[in-house]
Amino acid sequence: MSKKLTTRETDYSKWYNELVVKAGLAENSGVRGCMVIKPYGYAIWEKMQAELDKKFKETGHENAYFPLFIPKSYLSREADHVEGFAKECAVVTHYRLKNAEDGSGVIVDPEAKLEEELIVRPTSETIIWDTYKKWIESYRDLPLLINQWANVVRWEMRTRLFLRTAEFLWQEGHTAHATKNEAVKEAELILDIYANFAENYMAMPVIKGLKTESERFAGAVETYCIEGLMQDGKALQAGTSHFLGQNFAKAFDVKFTSKEGKQEYVWATSWGVSTRLMGALVMTHSDDLGLVLPPNLAPIQVVIIPIHRTEEQLDAISVRINEMVVKLRKLGVSVKFDDRTSFKPGWKFAEYELKGVPLRLAMGPRDLENGTIEVARRDTLEKSTISQKNIENYIVDTLEEIQQNLFDKALEYRKNHITEVETFEELKEVLNTKGGFVSAHWDGTAETEEKIKELTKATIRCIPLGNKIEEGKCVLTGAKSSQRVLFAKAY
Template sequence: MSKGLPKRSEDYSLWYNELVKRADLAENSPVRGCMVIKPYGYAIWEKMQQQLDKMFKDTGHSNAYFPLFIPKSYLSREASHIEGFAKECAVVTHYRLKNAEDGSGVIVDPDAKLEEELIVRPTSETVIWNTYKNWIQSYRDLPLLINQWANVVRWEMRTRLFLRTAEFLWQEGHTAHATSQEAVEETVKIMNVYADFAENWMGVPVIRGLKTESERFAGAVDTYCIEALMQDGKALQAGTSHYLGQNFAEAFDVKYATKEGGLEYVWGTSWGVSTRLIGALIMAHSDDQGLVLPPKLAPIQVVIVPIYRSDEQLAQISEKAHSIKEALEDLGISVKFDDRDTHKPGFKFAEWEQKGVPLRIALGPKDMENGTLELARRDNGTKETVPADDSLPKRVKELLKEIQEGIYNKAYQFRKDSTHKADDYDTFKQLLDDKGGFILAHWDGTAETEARIKEETKATIRCIPLGAEEEEGKCILTGKPSNRRVVFARAY
């Protein structure tokens, strides 16, 4: 199964693209830039969605759904917002087709032009804040904590499965608060929810930080983010949480009556993560044999592969395998018994290895005689022979926990080894070209310097890390004073 999979060290991009297809995660669709998420890939998204949805609800949020189409005039109300998304918008201009008179097929009916064009949702701030105007009247209606699971369209020119597609799936939270402080606290809280999910479920260590003014979300006062590092040394923005101030409340006239009887604009936030997280999962952990999935997000956590030469042997092994499967499922472990008679065990081993199943159980005639079985870990390839008795479920559960922790620790060590400091521009450029990764360097705080570094090196400021100690220094480009290092990297 893994024969011919490109090596990461030789062509990381080709390795990634091939792995997405061979692991049966997704494929390109007939519509340029869009993807078909296959059942195995969607099962990973469902597990992500289920956990995140629980985390949102545990922090007081409720789900709702808002229209896919947004009147064009809505996007004009917040100037910086439309400026940030104008080049990525898909626009609906007509509402009907008709058969061409010459019989050549269907055409757009020129008489069915919309009075106002509709924008296919690139993000939902405008339509949601227009709705909030009707939902919020008084301080009793606040805070309003809403999330929606949806698809969005951003007309990307260069696309890659999961990482950047014209249409993708995501969640977007939109909240309204009585005070600025409450809104900022909400923004930070969600950033931390995302970081918790990335580290404890995806096994991906992240840096929490603030985006620079040039990199923040269009229409936001501040953008908080989590930044992850992929195995090729490039950064990936894994989640963002935006403090909107009163920008959208003012644009859509969303006010509330205070306890004192006054009338004030509310304070807002918005935040989201998308199917890009599946791309992060692949690139952070997988190897030249295929996917490596953390157990908490693996659609199948354990696969049982029978080894047999006769139908009689298979019948005996199947009985034992079903008993093991039932015992593991009682502990909440997802198990697949692969008893297909169309493929040999070696093929099955390679297939499930490529699909990243965390733990494999091999069960053959000798195992049946000895009352044992073989456990093989996907993350490091180690195998162990254990008794096939009542102690097995406990051992499997322990191993899945070890695998989850091991995957995170390996990624954390990689990030640690791939984080460097640069105190001058030449060293900075050399590190970028030779090692990649995160580079901690001083910056003078100006957009001009940031833009010049980006233009000359293709590296961007990923974030101003939160909680980092102040450190006097000089900007690597201009030599002007700086009181802290920021995180630079080339990124997806």
């Protein structure tokens, strides 16, 4: 606990990597590019998962599970889809191992070659739409609203814990609808669920928008996204929702009989968020002392630490603390009473500071006598001595205050890092010095988008939803433009 983190100002990337490991969220595994999510990190992911799962089910979605392996031929059926994922696919070619004759170890049995290679799923559209062909016959079978919690593999060359790993956890929704309008509404509904979750649980303000054609999901007609802004001024795509049109229905021949008795292709969506949200959570709020977690997602919202010299003092303090623990848990607060005697209070303070526990309480013999308790907030690092009377209500109120404070702080940062520019020189200047989102006109061509990316390493993060019509000139070419888009360097 004694070694301090590299500061954000010194090396933001190193700070992030150290924090994820030291706070016990995750670590690299024996497989290059893959990670082990440790219990504390997984506890945060479970809270994310539980809340999102609840929101999906409240809107009529059901969970199912589909195979990890996808026949190679399935990916060939939707041209844009296979082109988009071809370079990231892990391929299974054999199904058996054997001992080498020279005793050097285990080798792949050349006699056990698969007739058709299998792809370890990078995403499940193809295997799911092959299944939906069997499930959908009539308009009565629609809408079909399915979600899957799973792992996927995308063979990334440059990896970073949570943000970009070869294997990661996610949820992927796949829905089928009778009309285009229903499918578009579904994609927009999910985008709203993602934005609500990001802002009300992660305390991370996001911008809702549409991706440009070159940034769309492979095989999508439109990709909706939420974009967050990290403390180093880089953007992070936190979730996407795709209107797939009838592309996959036609590729897999998924038709239904309409009310009028006609055979029609269904309309589709797919959508997902992943453990990348964990990286977003860390980078949105944390500081040079460690994690800063919003109470709505903190595995431990309150930790209580006794200060004592003798066993008798600990016993007396424990009676009072246990009473508080019972009351807090009845109020829905996640609380831990750390009465370990193998570590000193100062060590525990540093541990829970590093782990981002929103509230830390400490009680000693004098507090017991005076009916007080010390309360330390992780978000502001403020300490105060509070009466034990009605302390439980005070804690509940303070947790709500911390949640709101973290959101407000992140929102203020984002407001100060959205900059409107008119010229390409201004665009480069802001990207290189201030960072954040840069609002600029774009002529709508993929060529200009690619050229700006080449010259600045920034991409169009999104075309914000509800963007007002504003006549202007493209920041690079000077051609006519009718609206602004948001550029940023991104993860």
